[in-house]
Amino acid sequence: MKRRHLMAAMAATMLAGRARASLNEPADLAEAAVSVWQAWKEVHLTPDGRVVDVLQQEASHSEGQGYGMVLASAFDDRDAFSRMFDWAELNLARRADGLLSWRWLPHLSDQVPDLNNASDGDLFYAWALLRGGRRWDDAGYMSRAVGIARALTETCIVRDPSDPDRLLLLPAAAGFVHDGAVTVNPSYYMPLAMRELADAAGADSLSRCARDGEELLARIASDGLVPDWIDVSADGWAPSVRLDSNTGYEALRVPLFLAWSGAVSHQAVLQAARAYDRTVRPGQPVPTVLEPVSGVVLETSPDDGYRALAGLVRCARDGGPGAEIPPFNPHQPYYPATLHLLALLAANKVLPECVPI
Structure with a gap:
């Protein structure tokens, strides 16, 4: 061995x-x-704090930085946590709303060609900051977490076309609403993270979105396994017509x-x-x-x-x-x-x- x-x-x-x-x-x-x-x-993880996905063009993503920081907090590794945070703030924090651009590509002259965010990356990044801030009593981390949670609420939560009393989590701020339908990635819902951030930020709609998301996932799973991507319209949910529905x-x-x-x-x-x-x-x-x-x-x-x-x-x-x-x-x-x-x-x-x- x-x-x-x-x-x-x-x-x-x-x-x-x-x-x-x-x-x-x-x-x-x-x-x-x-x-x-x-x-x-x-x-x-590189020495400067970049989480590398070798199979995806050696890219780094907001998702990877968030996952890595959640793990660093759990393992009480403040040094790794701060390096991942510093790298993300320097390279991905390019949006006026405080959310992260979703991908950094090392081999391009413009290493962040798409400024759009990914709500799951933002969610885990903010959750990591909240947990790290509490673990190490760092008000700066907690303040940044609250800011991201509120920005997510403002930019990535919309009403369900099939029921205006329900909320949906957009995969990103732009590009996922077409012809009255909302494209949703079910795996972007992490209810525990959403609830903890909602409590910290006073963002009731984020906790409501978590609850509505769990109910949506239950409706989907009543018919089989949950797909990668779905579309939600006035008629309810259906497998996505634009993205992978396996x-x-x-x-x-x-x-x-x-x-x-x-x-x-x-x-x-x-x-x-x-x-x-x-x-x-x-x-x-x-x-x-x-x-x-x-x-x-x-x-x-x-x-x-x-x-x-x-x-x-x-x-x-x-x-x-x-x-x-x-x-x-x-x-x-x-x-x-x-x-x-x-x-x-x-x-x-x-x-x-x-x-x-």
């Missing part, structure tokens, strides 16, 4: 042992799994974020768990793209992060003990590696019965 795999396995074992000792008191990740975090940083790399996050938010019995979690029951086998690649209604597998991946998601989702439904989450492999690509750590974080914080044994 390679050294990093051994360290990761030891960390996971320690984390599980601590959780079993006190299921009501989640283990401190900074102590229990520091080797896993160090391994992730070595591969996916259940793929975007929608994989839906059951993770719902379970992390405590909604372990949500229909979208149950649908995903049933799909994993049918398709996940030891030693075989894990499904990453499925047809939403039939559940036919269209793509698979051998990367451990996707198996970690499957393990967490099935454990969230079943109640443990112990999710079938494999040891962390930092050399998988940025996206599955990061989802792997987020799954471990979700288990540690709200699903201690799913900490891997």
Whole structure:
């Protein structure tokens, strides 16, 4: 076994042992799994604080900076947190409304060719700042979090065309409303983050949007798996006509974020768990793209992060003990590696019965 795999396995074992000792008191990740975090940083974080997605033109995204900072806060790594924050503020904070531009491309002369934001990136970035500000008693971080939450509320929350009493989360400030229909990415809803930011910012519409989003996801999941993209019109929701409507790399996050938010019995979690029951086998690649209604597998991946998601989702439904989450492999690509750590974080914080044994 390679050294990093051994360290990761030891960390996971320690984390599980601590959780079993006190299921009501989640283990401190900074102590229990520091080797896993160090391994992730070595591969996916540059010294100046840029989270790199090698497979996407070596780009950096607001999403990646936000995910990385949420993890840094959980691991009590203020140095990494501040480097990621400083890099994002220098390179992505280019909009007058305070939201982040969604992507930075290292090989272009204009490294931010599109100033549009991504609401999920802003959401996780603000949530990280809120959590980091509270952890380290930093009023500057908390103030920036509140500003982003209020800007999201003003620019990325709109009324549902099918019911004006309901709210929808736009994927970005521009480009997702066409001919009376709103295009929505279901995986951009992270109810726990939305509620915590709403409380901090006094932004009631953000918490209402979280509630309405959970209800929308339940309606979608009553018909099958949740797609990557949907359109919402006066007639209700339908698979997107412009963007990918399979259940793929975007929608994989839906059951993770719902379970992390405590909604372990949500229909979208149950649908995903049933799909994993049918398709996940030891030693075989894990499904990453499925047809939403039939559940036919269209793509698979051998990367451990996707198996970690499957393990967490099935454990969230079943109640443990112990999710079938494999040891962390930092050399998988940025996206599955990061989802792997987020799954471990979700288990540690709200699903201690799913900490891997």
